[in-house]
Amino acid sequence: MDLNTIAFQLILGIASAMLYWIVSSGLTFTFGVTRVLNFAHGAFYMLGAYFTLSFFALTQNYLLALFLGAIIVALIGAGCERGLISLIYGLPVPFQLILTFGLVLLFDDLVRIFWGSVPKMMPAQFIGSINVFGRLLPVFSLYLILAGIAIALVLYFLLSKTDWGVEIRAITVDPETAMCSGLNPAFLYATAFMFGSFLAGLGGGLYLPISSASPGMGEHIIIYAFIVTVIGGLGSIKGAFVSALIIGIIESLGALFVPWMTIALPYIALSAVLLLRPEGIFGEE
Amino acid sequence: MKNESLALILLIFLSLLIPLTENKYLLYLSLKIWILILYAIAFNVIFGYSGLLSFGHALFFSGSAYVLAILAVKAEYPLPIGFIAGIAAAAAFSIGVGFLSLRHREIHFAMITLAFSMMFWGIVMKWRDVTGGEDGIAGVPRGMPIFWFYYFSVAIILLCAYIIYRFVRSDIGLILEGIRENETRVKFSGHSTLKYRLYAMIVSGTFTGVAGSLWAMLDRTVTPSISHWSFSAMPVIATLIGGPQSFLGPAVGTVIYVIAQDVITKYTLYWQFILGIVIVSVVLFFRGGVMGIFERFLWKR
C-alpha cells in the first residue's frame, strides 16, 4: 500500500464526508433550534434529488436546478413545520419522532406516485477527471468538497454575522429568555426548519451526479446523519462537520485496509463515542 | 372490566378454532397476527411502559430468527437448540444495544436503536455465505405439522404475554412507570434508572426474540425484510393505533394493522401513503389510540 493510494483514498473520503456534512448540518441545526429530531430529514433529501431532476429536465442547467430544488424542499419543510410539527412541540419526544416518521412514509409513496418506483438518473454531469497522486479523481468529488466548505462558511456567516443568526442562537441557548426579550419563536422555528430542509434538499441534489434517485434513498443518508450527529454531539454544527469528516475518512480508508468490515466501521465509531464520550465530541450534557 | 375479559376470552377461543376450518390462508393470517401481537406487546414494555421509543426492534426479531435459521438449516443443529439460541441471541443483543443507548436522552435512544438495527440489516445483506444475502435462508424446519405448530405457538405466546403482564404490574413495572413520568424523582428516590431501563430492554428484546423465532418457523424462510427498519416500525405503528398506555392496546393495534394491510394492499400499491396519514392523524388527534378512545367514551359510564 503506497502513500499515493492512501492520499487518493483520503480525498475520496473527504468528498463523501462533505455530503454527510451537508445533510447532517441541516438535521443538527433544526434539532438545536426546535429540539425536534426530524426523521423526515432523509425524505427531504430524497425530495431534493427528485426536484433537482425535474428542474434539470426543464432548464438543462444543473446548478439552477439544484438551487430551485432545494428552495422547493425548504418551502415543503416550512409547510410541515407550520402545519404539523409546530402543533406538537410540547408533546413527549416519542410522539414527535413518530409524527416525522409518518412523514417519511408519506413522502416515500408520494415520490412513487409522482416519479415512479424505478430509479432515475440525471444525464451525466461534470464528466472528466483530474490526475491526483497518479490516479484519476472524478472532478465532481472536488466540487463536492468545495460545496461542503462553502456551506460551512455560509453557516458560520449566517449564524454569527446576521440578526437572524444571532436571534436563532439566542433561542437555541435559552428559549425562555429569548421569548421574554421579544423574539418571535414561531418565525424563528419555521425559518430554522426551512433552512434545515434546504440543506437536506441541497444534499439530495448534490447526490445526483454520483448516483440515481430512488424512493427510499433517504433511508441510508438519514442513518448516516444520525450517526454523524450523535458522534458530533446532537445540536452541534461544528461537531457535525468534524464527525462527518471522521466517518467519511474511516470509511474510505477502511475500504482500503479492512474491506470486509467497511460496513461496520461507522457503527464501531459510534459505539466507541457512546462509551467514551456519551454526549458526543462537541456535545453538552 | 368484566366485559373486556369476556370479549378477550371469546376472541382467543375463536382463534383456536381456526385450524379446524382447514383454511390455510386463514390459519397463516391468524398465526401471523398472534406472533405480531407478541412482538408489539414486547415492544411496548420499552415504549409504553418505559417511555422510550425504539426504532430498532427488528434487530431482536430478526436476530433471533436468523440465529435459529443458521443453526437449524446451515449448521443442522436440532431445532430446539436453534430456538433457544435464537432467543438467547435476542437477549444478548438487547443487553448490548441497551448498554450503549440507555444512558442517553430519549432522542438518542431512537437514533441509536435504529442505527444498530440497520447495521445488522447491512451485515445480513452483505454476509452471503452465512445469511444468504438478499435471498435469505429457506427450509427452516417446524418440527411438527402446521396444525400442531399453531397451537404450540399460541400457547407460547399466551405464556409470554402473561409473563410480560406480570412484569409490568410488578414493583419493577411501577418504577418504570415512575421513570416515564418523572425520571428525576426516581433518581432522588434512590434508584438507578439505568438499571431498570436495562431490565425493561432485556424483557422487551428477549420476548421480541421469541416472536422472531416463531416467525422463522411459521414462514420457513428468513429474509432481510424482517431486519429492515420498516419492520421495526410495525410494532410502533400498531401500538400507536391500539394505544400505548394499555396492556392490550398493542394487541388491538396489531389486529387492526395486519388486517388493514391485508385488505388495503389488495386494492392499492400505496399502503405506506395511507399508513403515513394514519400515523400523522393519530399523533395529532388520538394519542391514546383505540383503547384510549374506548376508555374515554365507552367504558367510563
Added chain:
Amino acid sequence: MNSLILETQNLTKSFTGFTAVNNVSLSFKPQSITAIIGPNGAGKTTFVNLCTGMFKPDSGRIIFNGEDITNFSPEKRVQLGISRTFQIVNIFPKLTVMQNVKIPLLSKGRIEELENILGIFQLGEKKDVPASELSHGDQKILEMAMAMATKPKILFLDEPMAGVNPAERSRIVNLIKDLRYEEKLTIIIVEHDMDVVFRIAQRITVMNRGSVIADGTPDEIRNNATVKEIYLRGVEV
C-alpha cells in the same frame, strides 16, 4: 471527626455568566436543624443541588460521614442517607399516593413501612388518590413522605412552605419538628418565611450572591448588622 455529618469544603459552582455558589465551606452536626436564608439568587438552592447530587461542583469537596461523595450520583447519595424535597413540587402526578411512596421505599427494601409512613404523614385516607388531585399543601407533604421513605440521615427541604396556605403551614412545621426528634434526623431547610425559620431553626446560615455572609444562632443572626443591612431590611424581627 464523627461530630460532623456533612461538610462542604470550598464548594464552587458557576453557570454561564455568574457564580451561583462561591467557595462555600459549611459543616453540619448530626440531629441539628439549620435554615439557609438569603435573597433570591443567593445560591441557596444551588447549594442544596450540589449537596444532593443534582449538579457536580466546579471545585471543592463534599464529605458525608467522613466519606468524599463529591462525585456520587443522586441515587447513591440517597442510598447513603441524603434525601431532599424540591422547591417546585416534584412527585409522580399520575400515580396514586401509595405508589408515590412505594417507589422510594423499594430502593431501601422497606416496603413493610408503607402503612406506617402514610400514617405519619396523615395520607392514609388518600392513598388511592392520584397525587395530582391532592391539595398543594398535601402534595408538599407527600413529597416529604417520599423523601422520608428512604430513611435518610439528612434531609434537605427546599422551601417547604412555598405556595402553602397558613393553616397547612403550621401542620408542616409540626411535622418537621416531629421528624427531627423521632427519626434522629439532620435537617437543612431553605425557606423564605422568617416566622417559620425562627420557629424551627437552631442555626441560621445567611447567603448572598453565592457566598455565606453570616452563620450563627437565630439570636446572633437577628442582631447581625450585615444581615440586617442586606437581607432583613424592612422585615420585622
